[in-house]
Amino acid sequence: MTFKVQVGPPQIAIHQAMTVMVSETDGRIDWPGDKGLYFFDTRLISAWSVYANGTEWELLSGGATNFDAARIFLTNQAFLTEDGPILPHTLAFELSRVIDQGMHEDLDISNHGQKPVRFNLEIALRSDFADVFDVKAKRSIRRGHITSDWSEARQTLRTNYDNADFGRSVAISVGHGDSRAVFANGRLSFEVKLPPGGQWHCCLLYEFATGKKRYHAPHGCAAQAEQSSQAKAHRDWRQTVLKLRTSNEEFYRFFHQAVDDMAALRLPIEGTDHMVFVPAAGLPWFMAPFGRDSLIVSLQNILVYPEFARGSLDVLGRWQATERDDYRDAEPGKIMHELRYGELAHFKLIPHTPYYGTADATPLYLITLHAAWRATGDHALLEKYLPNAEAALDWIDNDGDRDGDGFQEYQTRSPVGYENMSWKDAGDSMVYSDGSPVHGPKALCELQGYVYDAWLRSAEIFDALGKPDRAAQLRRKAAVLFDQFNEAFWDEETGFYAYMLDGHKRQVVTIASDPGHLLWSGIVPPDRAARVVARLMAPDMNSGWGIRTLSSDHPAFNPYSYQNGSVWPHDNSLIALGFKRYGYAEEVGRIARDISEAASHFLMNQLPELYAGVERTSGSFPVQYLGANVPQAWAAGSCFALLQAMLGIQPDAPNDRLYVDPALPTWLPDITLIDLRLGHRHLDIRFRRDGKKTVWDVLRGDAKVVQYRSSVAAAEALRGG
Numbered sequence: 001m002t003f004k005v006q007v008g009p010p011q012i013a014i015h016q017a018m019t020v021m022v023s024e025t026d027g028r029i030d031w032p033g034d035k036g037l038y039f040f041d042t043r044l045i046s047a048w049s050v051y052a053n054g055t056e057w058e059l060l061s062g063g064a065t066n067f068d069a070a071r072i073f074l075t076n077q078a079f080l081t082e083d084g085p086i087l088p089h090t091l092a093f094e095l096s097r098v099i100d101q102g103m104h105e106d107l108d109i110s111n112h113g114q115k116p117v118r119f120n121l122e123i124a125l126r127s128d129f130a131d132v133f134d135v136k137a138k139r140s141i142r143r144g145h146i147t148s149d150w151s152e153a154r155q156t157l158r159t160n161y162d163n164a165d166f167g168r169s170v171a172i173s174v175g176h177g178d179s180r181a182v183f184a185n186g187r188l189s190f191e192v193k194l195p196p197g198g199q200w201h202c203c204l205l206y207e208f209a210t211g212k213k214r215y216h217a218p219h220g221c222a223a224q225a226e227q228s229s230q231a232k233a234h235r236d237w238r239q240t241v242l243k244l245r246t247s248n249e250e251f252y253r254f255f256h257q258a259v260d261d262m263a264a265l266r267l268p269i270e271g272t273d274h275m276v277f278v279p280a281a282g283l284p285w286f287m288a289p290f291g292r293d294s295l296i297v298s299l300q301n302i303l304v305y306p307e308f309a310r311g312s313l314d315v316l317g318r319w320q321a322t323e324r325d326d327y328r329d330a331e332p333g334k335i336m337h338e339l340r341y342g343e344l345a346h347f348k349l350i351p352h353t354p355y356y357g358t359a360d361a362t363p364l365y366l367i368t369l370h371a372a373w374r375a376t377g378d379h380a381l382l383e384k385y386l387p388n389a390e391a392a393l394d395w396i397d398n399d400g401d402r403d404g405d406g407f408q409e410y411q412t413r414s415p416v417g418y419e420n421m422s423w424k425d426a427g428d429s430m431v432y433s434d435g436s437p438v439h440g441p442k443a444l445c446e447l448q449g450y451v452y453d454a455w456l457r458s459a460e461i462f463d464a465l466g467k468p469d470r471a472a473q474l475r476r477k478a479a480v481l482f483d484q485f486n487e488a489f490w491d492e493e494t495g496f497y498a499y500m501l502d503g504h505k506r507q508v509v510t511i512a513s514d515p516g517h518l519l520w521s522g523i524v525p526p527d528r529a530a531r532v533v534a535r536l537m538a539p540d541m542n543s544g545w546g547i548r549t550l551s552s553d554h555p556a557f558n559p560y561s562y563q564n565g566s567v568w569p570h571d572n573s574l575i576a577l578g579f580k581r582y583g584y585a586e587e588v589g590r591i592a593r594d595i596s597e598a599a600s601h602f603l604m605n606q607l608p609e610l611y612a613g614v615e616r617t618s619g620s621f622p623v624q625y626l627g628a629n630v631p632q633a634w635a636a637g638s639c640f641a642l643l644q645a646m647l648g649i650q651p652d653a654p655n656d657r658l659y660v661d662p663a664l665p666t667w668l669p670d671i672t673l674i675d676l677r678l679g680h681r682h683l684d685i686r687f688r689r690d691g692k693k694t695v696w697d698v699l700r701g702d703a704k705v706v707q708y709r710s711s712v713a714a715a716e717a718l719r720g721g
Contacts, residue, residue: 010025012025012064012072013064013630014070014097015068015099016101017101018267019038019101020037021037021099023035023048026059027070027072029047030047034138038284038287039168040210041133041288041343041345042168044129045125045126046126046127046128049124050122051121051123051124052079052121054079057093058088059074060075061073067263067264068100070097071094071222073093073094074094075091076088083118086113086117091110091117091194094107094108095107100228101215101216102216103205104204104205104220105205105206106223110197110200111196115196117192117194119191121190121192124186127159132340144343145163147159154173156173167209167210170206171206171207171209174202188204218230240305240307240675241304241305244643250600253600254639255643257606259304264631265279265281265633266280267279277308278315279294279312281632289336290337291316292361293633296637297312300570300637300638300640303640306375310376317388320388327416328351328356329356329357329414329417329418329421333391334361334362335356335392336356337358337361340353340354351414351417355417357412358421359408359422360421360422363400363450370461374653374654375653376653376677377656382461393458396408402441405505407443408443408447408448410440411442422444423571426561428563429549431510431564433508433509435555443505444500445517446518448489449518449520449522455481456474456718458471460718481523485523486524488505488507489501494509495532497514497532500514511540513536513568516547517578519582537590539615540553543614544616545614548567549568559623565613567612569595569610569634570638572591572595573634576592576645579591579645581715582715583712589666589667591642592665595642601621601622602622607632607636607639609630611628646664646665647673647687648711650714653679656681657705658706659707659708659714660696662696664687671686672685681701686699
């Protein structure tokens with residue numbers, strides 16, 4: 001058996017909704033640093049450590065047991081007591097944490113020595129109430145006032161932060177316990193007395209508050225967490241999503257972990273039942289509603305859990321801009337980028353209230369509306385979000401096209417706005433072929449593709465709404481854009497599309513992954529598709545662990561950078577969907593294999609946001625990017641998009657059809673989909689290789705609903721109307 005190197009950050013991260021706990025593997029939170037207990041973008045606990053008579057405990061092992069729970073096993077070093085020395089490794093200390101609305105912490109100590117022991121268990125705590133943006137920027141700025149109060153009678157330590165009308169607090173109460181606590185010098189202390197073989201237990205309950213609203217800790221101990229209402233809701237949710245069987249254990253684990261990651265990244269929508277969610281972007285920094293991220297994740301999950309699309313359309317539709325606000329880069333009809341809840345957002349010291357600095361979320365909103373309708377067959381969706389769609393289409397025509405040349409451009413108007421407003425939003429990600437930065441306004445190639453796709457999909461929506469004239473108008477606009485784009489962006493010398501047009505309308509002929517999104521959107525003529533596919537699969541772009549964001553031949557290439565040579569799984573998944581759209585099934589299988597094998601090297605088969613774009617060689621393994629979000633929604637969603645690309649699944653619920661164009665690669669000889677939803681139908685379908693072909697059997701549901709249609713023909717049908 002080949003030895004497999006496991007890759008992953010040395011930390012424990014657990015969370016639920018807007019609460020995130022990130023610690024060292026032994027449970028500690030060291031200050032200064034970026035770890036801590038975060039709640040609605042504020043760090044409530046910035047330091048946490050535990051001692052036996054002032055001596056640190058020693059880690060045995062620890063990790064997350066679920067997205068909302070962790071378990072850590074510690075043992076003692078030698079330390080002195082009044083009754084004599086305690087030998088090392090005679091005490092077992094189990095630390096368990098469970099997050100629901102608040103956090104429950106279990107402390108369990110066992111004496112495996114042959115003598116009684118008596119010592120002080122001390123927990124040192126600190127709360128800095130730092131805004132998540134300050135933590136990320138490594139700024140330490142105290143804007144308000146912190147007060148603490150210890151109630152001996154209630155056995156509760158309450159720490160409050162107040163800055164004018166902004167407030168946060170955390171109350172730590174001793175629950176079921178074998179000792180009472182005292183608080184002094186920043187430490188909760190318990191006297192622990194244990195006979196040989198004895199056990200000591202205590203619960204700590206962490207209650208959070210935002211102003212007058214309190215979020216209570218789970219009262220049940222970690223051992224009973226599986227019986228909690230939260231665990232039941234999670235099990236109920238898992239019953240609703242797509243399930244998979246396959247003889248390929250690696251891909252099965254990839255899929256199973258991706259579903260778990262999506263469960264972890266659900267944000268419940270206020271005012272709905274517990275089954276409607278919007279996907280958050282990723283842990284630990286992006287547990288918040290995002291525009292681009294939530295929409296792409298909804299598209300990736302359209303076969304797995306189409307309600308993500310409903311949730312994203314709802315939340316983002318509510319926050320769609322209605323007026324111009326240059327500080328927030330808002331314009332009428334524009335879909336937001338990011339909404340935050342911390343102190344800096346509250347006082348508008350950052351523009352994320354919400355911030356609208358994204359050029360792609362608005363066309364992606366239209367694409368998601370169409371995909372949700374095709375997956376669910378829900379005509380009411382179209383009627384409900386028609387005003388949002390019309391506003392988005394107006395934004396594309398007006399503020400999206402800043403100079404009226406027919407192309408989408410972006411440039412911030414805000415003094416604190418983002419330099420780059422596409423998914424490659426790093427400040428150094430847009431470079432000329434010599435490595436120098438591109439100056440705006442910038443017309444990125446994929447933005448044109450997204451708009452082209454959005455117009456064609458919107459035309460289908462208007463046809464369904466009985467508005468054929470509006471549909472015909474959008475198809476005419478799409479045809480004009482198709483011709484203008486291919487004239488302005490194609491570079492014959494490289495056989496590839498320009499990365500973008502700069503502020504002077506000059507081509508930026510940098511070889512990057514972005515033209516792969518053009519295949520996904522369908523704006524590439526069929527006679528050019530082969531050259532685009534070949535260029536993306538060339539060794540300077542394809543690392544062997546996935547397609548890089550930037551060619552390794554480029555002067556700015558750095559495999560360890562954020563977006564100048566790294567590999568992003570979600571980027572690869574959209575490229576794979578584009579390959580399938582043009583009939584390049586073999587290349588789809590190669591990308592899926594590379595990403596699936598990369599996932600197998602990461603801890604728990606959990607794909608991070610990105611990883612280094614180092615070349616794959618014999619005996620090598622993917623190299624992590626320091627600081628990558630794990631779990632991350634569109635990294636997890638890449639599994640589902642790759643699955644859809646390999647099987648060529650095209651939902652058409654309005655016409656009660658599920659079209660398929662399967663081409664399983666040799667490494668994945670069979671796949672069974674269970675509880676695949678098409679409108680109100682539930683289907684079980686088994687796909688398997690038969691020689692060089694892939695065939696299917698409908699195991700549950702009406703077999704006549706599932707029909708073959710090539711992905712190329714489906715794309716042509718969308719274009720033709």
